[in-house]
Amino acid sequence: MRRRGVEMKKQYKLLILVQLVLLGIGSVFDLQISQSIFNRGSFFSEFFKIFGELPLTLMSVLAALIKVFNYYDEKKMIKSTLFGLLSILFAMMLGFQIPHYLDINSIVLSIAIILGVMVLSFILINKMDLNRRKELDNFANIVLLTAFLSILVINVIKIFWGRMRFFKMVELNDYSNFTPWYLAQSIAESDVYKSFPSGHSANAAIVLLINYLYLNSKHENKVFVISSMWLFLVQISRIMDGAHFMSDVAMGGLIAILIQMMLVKRLSDDKYA
Numbered sequence: 001m002r003r004r005g006v007e008m009k010k011q012y013k014l015l016i017l018v019q020l021v022l023l024g025i026g027s028v029f030d031l032q033i034s035q036s037i038f039n040r041g042s043f044f045s046e047f048f049k050i051f052g053e054l055p056l057t058l059m060s061v062l063a064a065l066i067k068v069f070n071y072y073d074e075k076k077m078i079k080s081t082l083f084g085l086l087s088i089l090f091a092m093m094l095g096f097q098i099p100h101y102l103d104i105n106s107i108v109l110s111i112a113i114i115l116g117v118m119v120l121s122f123i124l125i126n127k128m129d130l131n132r133r134k135e136l137d138n139f140a141n142i143v144l145l146t147a148f149l150s151i152l153v154i155n156v157i158k159i160f161w162g163r164m165r166f167f168k169m170v171e172l173n174d175y176s177n178f179t180p181w182y183l184a185q186s187i188a189e190s191d192v193y194k195s196f197p198s199g200h201s202a203n204a205a206i207v208l209l210i211n212y213l214y215l216n217s218k219h220e221n222k223v224f225v226i227s228s229m230w231l232f233l234v235q236i237s238r239i240m241d242g243a244h245f246m247s248d249v250a251m252g253g254l255i256a257i258l259i260q261m262m263l264v265k266r267l268s269d270d271k272y273a
């Protein structure tokens with residue numbers, strides 16, 4: 001394993017331990033915890049429902065544009081175009097997610113968000129030094145693969161697990177449909193049955209990759225704490241919202257962290273260390 005992969009592994013081991021502890025607690029007290037802190041519609045839960053997945057979409061747009069510029073410099077126009085389309089796709093995810101969570105049916109707002117994200121990201125990458133863009137190429141690979149695998153794995157599990165969300169139980173005033181996370185139910189009939197695992201938690205966890213850029217710097221510990229706190233706040237908010245139980249958010253975070261750990265180990269490069 002290369003040096004940067006080794007350093008990241010130390011951080012990931014700590015985070016994995018925390019997620020496993022949360023999973024263990026949730027395995028026993030999932031329902032009680034959700035009943036205790038449920039506060040759907042609060043500012044805290046709404047804020048992170050809307051913006052909790054920003055790390056995945058924004059980092060993916062930037063990563064795809066880094067690939068666009070690097071392939072363009074190498075005169076590889078087909079690859080440059082494909083990554084350009086990928087950057088637009090991630091911008092569209094963000095553009096339609098925010099209005100959806102705000103319950104605003106406005107194509108104009110969606111287009112404005114998409115264009116704003118693309119223009120600002122393009123300006124940022126365009127101003128970046130050529131050598132710096134080349135240095136970040138490997139990091140961009142890790143970000144994009146992490147985003148793809150996290151989305152794929154989480155959503156496949158959701159479909160086949162069929163666990164009912166807590167807020168629906170509250171609406172029905174019936175908790176008899178509660179099931180522990182380790183007992184898969186059936187094919188999910190609708191989004192109401194896609195509680196396990198948490199997509200928000202997995203997508204928020206991609207912010208941890210920022211630590212890859214700050215290892216061995218004076219900001220290393222600060223960046224690690226801030227990025228970890230973002231993940232934990234998103235996880236708490238999803239329980240408060242009733243969209244997930246503690247075991248759901250713990251497993252979502254755990255899956256994403258393991259994916260990142262695997263990719264950093266395989267793709268990290270000495271020249272970034």
